[in-house]
Amino acid sequence: MTKSNEFKTWIKQHNTTDYQINIESDNLIKLTTQYGESSITFTDIEDNTIVEFSITSYKDNSSKFYLHFELVDEDHAKQLYDEMVDTLIGLKDEKTLRILLSCSAGLTTGMFAEMLQSTADMLGLDYEFNAVSYLNIYEEANAYDVILIAPQIGYMLNRLKDTLTDKLVLQIPTTVFAQYDALEAIKYVQSELEIYYKDKEETEETSCEHCTEYENRILSIAIVRNYDKTRIFYQLHDKCEIIDSNLIIKCKFNIFDLYDIIDTILLKHGHIDMIGIATPGVVENNRLIKEPQIPGAVDMKADFEDKYHVKFFAENNANAAVVGFSEEHPEYSSVVYHTQPFGYGVGGQGIIVNGQPIRGKNGISGEVRFFLRRMQLSNEPDKLIKTEHGALELVTKSLLPTLIAIGPEAVALHSPMTPNVNEVKEALKSFLDDEFLPEFYYIEKPYPYILSGITKMCVDYINENNENE
Numbered sequence: 001m002t003k004s005n006e007f008k009t010w011i012k013q014h015n016t017t018d019y020q021i022n023i024e025s026d027n028l029i030k031l032t033t034q035y036g037e038s039s040i041t042f043t044d045i046e047d048n049t050i051v052e053f054s055i056t057s058y059k060d061n062s063s064k065f066y067l068h069f070e071l072v073d074e075d076h077a078k079q080l081y082d083e084m085v086d087t088l089i090g091l092k093d094e095k096t097l098r099i100l101l102s103c104s105a106g107l108t109t110g111m112f113a114e115m116l117q118s119t120a121d122m123l124g125l126d127y128e129f130n131a132v133s134y135l136n137i138y139e140e141a142n143a144y145d146v147i148l149i150a151p152q153i154g155y156m157l158n159r160l161k162d163t164l165t166d167k168l169v170l171q172i173p174t175t176v177f178a179q180y181d182a183l184e185a186i187k188y189v190q191s192e193l194e195i196y197y198k199d200k201e202e203t204e205e206t207s208c209e210h211c212t213e214y215e216n217r218i219l220s221i222a223i224v225r226n227y228d229k230t231r232i233f234y235q236l237h238d239k240c241e242i243i244d245s246n247l248i249i250k251c252k253f254n255i256f257d258l259y260d261i262i263d264t265i266l267l268k269h270g271h272i273d274m275i276g277i278a279t280p281g282v283v284e285n286n287r288l289i290k291e292p293q294i295p296g297a298v299d300m301k302a303d304f305e306d307k308y309h310v311k312f313f314a315e316n317n318a319n320a321a322v323v324g325f326s327e328e329h330p331e332y333s334s335v336v337y338h339t340q341p342f343g344y345g346v347g348g349q350g351i352i353v354n355g356q357p358i359r360g361k362n363g364i365s366g367e368v369r370f371f372l373r374r375m376q377l378s379n380e381p382d383k384l385i386k387t388e389h390g391a392l393e394l395v396t397k398s399l400l401p402t403l404i405a406i407g408p409e410a411v412a413l414h415s416p417m418t419p420n421v422n423e424v425k426e427a428l429k430s431f432l433d434d435e436f437l438p439e440f441y442y443i444e445k446p447y448p449y450i451l452s453g454i455t456k457m458c459v460d461y462i463n464e465n466n467e468n469e
Contacts, residue, residue: 003071004042004049011040011081018089035091036064038084042071048267051077053084057091060145061197064091066249069260070267076256087251099189100140101131101172103150112180119182127186138417139386141167142343146189148172159388162419163342165444168196215239216273218458219265221258222317222450223279226341233447234261236269237455244269255303262308274311275304276458278320278450280348284363286314313461317450318366319357322350324453325412325443332409336402336438339446340395340415345381346372347398347415353406357457368398391417396427403432414443 011029012021019038022030031038036059041052048070055065065087071077099116101109109131120127132140134153137160141147147169149156160169170192176184222233230253236244244265248257258277265272277300281288286301304312322337329335333355340347349366351358358365373381375397384390395418399411418424421440428437443449 002049003074004044007051007071007074007077008042010078019085031085031088033088033091035059035095036088038065038088040081045267050264050267053080055084055088055091057094059091059095059097062200063249065251066247067257067260068246068248068264070263072263083250083252096126096128097146097193098128098130098144099146099148100137100144101129101148101150102134102137102153103131104152105133109148109150112177112182112185115180115182116185119186123186125186135387138163138388146170146193148185148189151177159419163388163416165416168193216459216462217269217271218274218276218455219262219272220451220455220458221261221275221277222320222447222454223253223277224317224447224450225253225280230257231447232257232261233451234265235451235455236265236272258304259307262304266308272308272310274313274458274462275308276313276315276454277304278315278317278454280317282363282367283314283316283319284359286312288314311458311462311465313454313458315454315457316348316350316359316363316366317446318348318350319359320350320451320453320457321414321443321446321449322352322412322453323357323456324449324451325441326352326355327452327456328449329410329441332439334406334408335410335412336399336406336408337412337443337449338395338399338402338415340385340391340398340413340417342416343385345383345385345394347394349398349402351402351406351408353408358406366402371401372398385417388417391415392423392427395424396431399424400428400431403428403436403438407436408438410439410441412441412443412449414446419444 014021019031019033022032024030027042029040036055036057038053038055043050050068051071052068053065054063057064065084067080069080101113103109113129113131116129134156141164145167147160147164147167149171151171151174154171157169157171172185173188176188218237220235220237224231230250232248234246235242248261250257262275279288288298288300300314301312318337318339322335325337326332326335335352337350338347346369348368351366377384377397378393379390381394384394395415413421413424419442421442425437425440
């Protein structure tokens with residue numbers, strides 16, 4: 001019996017009430033619950049097999065889990081299966097559509113939320129309504145699917161939409177709110193949700209247009225962490241053409257996830273000339289020096305080159321992003337990329353001076369976390385990030401030392417809580433005269449720039465090594 005058949009048999013033998021196993025075909029097995037569906041797909045390539053795991057939530061039809069791997073090690077495959085099943089079963093805790101109402105004080109919406117909850121319960125809808133003052137809306141928003149604001153704070157609508165890009169943000173129609181018409185409010189939310197989910201499915205992924213000319217086949221990988229998920233974006237480039245790309249979504253992350261990506265690419269495409277990885281943490285000379293989830297230093301170059309016998313390059317993901325941005329904007333010789341992720345009190349920076357990335361001693365450049373918490377701030381960073389004013393203070397105080405030391409021509413800013421770069425510029429004017437301020441650009445999705453940047457760095461690495469040979 002082949003490894004593929006053994007693994008399929010092992011899956012089919014599970015006797016559980018947690019999910020139902022459906023054999024769709026010889027190459028497709030589905031696991032279903034009341035709350036979501038998992039697909040297990042087998043693709044044979046010569047004498048090898050690629051296995052894909054994916055989970056879709058019934059609540060919003062969104063992808064909650066995705067990975068693929070070459071079926072080589074049975075224990076590894078079973079471990080990934082168990083992780084997928086844990087995520088699938090965990091959807092029952094996400095089944096409820098959670099809706100947050102907000103007004104100036106939270107009192108009127110609190111009463112309306114109770115009426116909405118009673119109406120939803122009467123209709124048998126699995127909805128949960130809560131209310132909060134607008135002062136605490138960002139602190140609570142991450143736990144909700146829909147944000148409903150009262151007409152009296154309608155001025156916040158566009159700002160909330162720009163900040164909470166993965167939430168449906170709506171203003172309650174004035175007549176509905178004035179009459180406390182719970183049934184019409186629920187119908188309005190349902191109608192807008194249908195449009196929202198449809199638009200999300202049709203939205204194309206963002207991509208950078210610029211491409212560096214090269215003759216090699218380069219696998220570029222960007223690791224981006226957020227709350228409870230790790231997202232791993234990758235692209236396989238062949239002479240400036242993207243011939244394969246995907247997004248891995250997992251709750252837990254370890255180096256075997258990278259091995260699985262590379263093994264799959266090699267099986268599908270035969271060879272890679274170089275691997276480039278952009279990762280969180282302090283990186284210097286292809287070694288991960290500091291990263292919150294990994295103690296000690298990791299010699300990534302030695303690990304990957306010993307395993308795959310191809311050239312390897314690693315870089316901090318903010319440094320990769322600033323290189324990607326610079327590729328798109330060659331008119332600037334000195335650039336700062338600053339990221340202030342939603343919900344995180346401390347961000348990070350990538351810096352280019354006179355066309356060259358600045359890493360500093362052991363990769364310390366741009367690591368804002370080493371100084372920000374010791375600055376004179378009005379509150380702790382983890383508390384400041386929960387308000388618009390606090391986030392603006394964090395971004396301003398994080399950028400100021402770099403602007404003074406470097407004097408960049410442009411700043412690329414990824415900060416969902418401060419999407420209006422003019423507000424950032426105005427805040428900085430209390431410290432710097434207008435003539436010293438750089439041009440500002442807002443970056444909604446960083447990963448295309450990270451992928452573009454790490455690819456450019458790989459090309460430069462190849463060219464430098466070729467010149468030295």
